[in-house]
Amino acid sequence: MILTELSSVPSGSLPLALLKEHLRLGTGFSSGAEQDDLLEAYLRAAISAVEGRTGLVLLEKSFNWALTAWRHYDRQVLPVRPVQSVDTLTLVDRAGGETVMPPETYHLERDSQNPALVAVGLALAVIPDGGSAEISFTAGYGPVWSDVPPDLARAVLLLAAEFYEHRASREGASLPTAILSLLERFRKVRLLGGA
Structure with missing residues (x-):
């Protein structure tokens, strides 16, 4: 069995402004394209981690x-x-x-x-x-960020911020307890061996 992703989430659908607000970045600091690229990379990594943990696709x-x-x-x-x-x-x-x-x-x-x-x-x-x-x-839940359930959206922002703030020391680290708590109710329930 081979699952292939045929499309990726466009940059415009990512909550870049929300992440900047969450991080409380100053206007001059957060306006650079390099900073935006870095934040987008951490958002995509956080989305991948949440999707991998839950088996959910957040954005269409x-x-x-x-x-x-x-x-x-x-x-x-x-x-x-x-x-x-x-x-x-x-x-x-x-x-x-x-x-x-x-x-x-x-x-x-x-x-x-x-x-x-x-x-x-x-x-x-x-x-x-x-x-x-x-x-x-x-x-996926839909094409825009507002389609994502609030707890999943919050988990992504928290994890992206965690990646950003600890970018020099993330090797081998596990997901923080607060994020795991938000994701727990979204994990797939396996009954009868996943049938």
């Missing part, structure tokens, strides 16, 4: 997920959440030939813990021997 991005077998014949739980749409389902044979499945044969089951691609009939399309299925989908 496109993904492609290639897999060689369905976990269940009639549904496949998607690897990240929240999922906004399933854009295409493509079957790829051993020789690389592609067959795009009609959207009427599947649908997205929205779920806060386990969003899934679900068959409309009895089963999802059969994956060819030696081939794969590629699911293209869009995940």
Whole structure:
């Protein structure tokens, strides 16, 4: 199974002004492009850390997920959440030939813990021997920072500030307790072995 991020979050969607305000940077100090680049890098690192810890996608991005077998014949739980749409389902044979499945044969089951691609009939399309299925989908709370739940947004700002303020001594450090507390309720609940 290979999950590929097809798009990245545009710089304009990042809360750079909020981070500057949080850090209480002076106007002359925070106006330089070099400083903005550094702050953006720490914001992106903080977002990645929060997404990795929770399995959530904060800002809307496109993904492609290639897999060689369905976990269940009639549904496949998607690897990240929240999922906004399933854009295409493509079957790829051993020789690389592609067959795009009609959207009427599947649908997205929205779920806060386990969003899934679900068959409309009895089963999802059969994956060819030696081939794969590629699911293209869009995940994230939305395209702008205000779409992100407040506790997750606060955790990102706190972590970005932590990265910024301790940039010379962050090797091997774990997430601070305050940030872990904010993230705890967003961690994925695993029941029945993640089924």
